[in-house]
Amino acid sequence: MKLLVDAMLGRLARFLRIFGYDTIYANDLIDYFKINPVPDEKLIEYAQKNNRIIITKDYPLSKGLRNKSLYLKGEGVYNYLYQLKRRLGLSFDFKIERARCSNCNSPLKKIKDKSLIKNIVLKDTFNHYNEFFQCSNLDCKKIYWKGTHIEDIENKLEKKFNI
Ligand SMILES: [Zn+2]
Known part of the structure; x- marks a missing residue:
């Protein structure tokens, strides 16, 4: 499933990519369309x-698209992920091999x-972790590893999804 995330949902776009979903963020299309x-x-x-x-989060936008859009309610990225799980059947098991x-x-x-x-990378990070990944885009090349930041996200998701 490929996604396009609206401008006010930048944090959600980053989370979806981390969980391996092919996600275009609306503001990333500013250069493409040359309109902001x-x-x-x-x-x-x-x-x-x-x-x-x-x-x-724009109801009129989603209304015109029916099953080709998802309108999110409320606030907060974990709340949004929960709605994506419930309504689109997305799952959020982190696997660094398939992260984007x-x-x-x-x-x-x-x-x-x-x-x-x-x-x-920082010396402590380098010493503590053995498995590293890198963005394949040569203009970006950001480094990734499964650190405590990912564990924090997993813990919060578990809490949120078990309510
Ligand atoms: Zn990148």
Whole structure:
């Protein structure tokens, strides 16, 4: 399932990418369309052409799209993830091999020899973790590992989803 996340939901877009969902963020299309903000009709056109479901907090936008959009209620990223689970059947089991870059949505690739990134990550991180991944987009190259930040997210999700 491919997603397009509306402008006011940037944090949600990053979370979805981390959980492996191919997610375009509306503000990332500003350069593509050369309009800021990207108007609704352009978002709709893009989503339809690329077979993406629009996730939005804008009720009029979602109303015109019926089953090609999801209208989110309330506030907070964990609340939104819960609605995505309930209503689109998304699951949020973190697997770093299938995570996408939170910055740019590109797939990650495993770093075979961690000494290659010794000077890029903090010393403690380098010493503590053995498995690192890197964004495959050469303009980005962000480094990823399964650290405590991911465990925090997993714990919060577990709490939220077991209510
Ligand atoms: Zn990236």
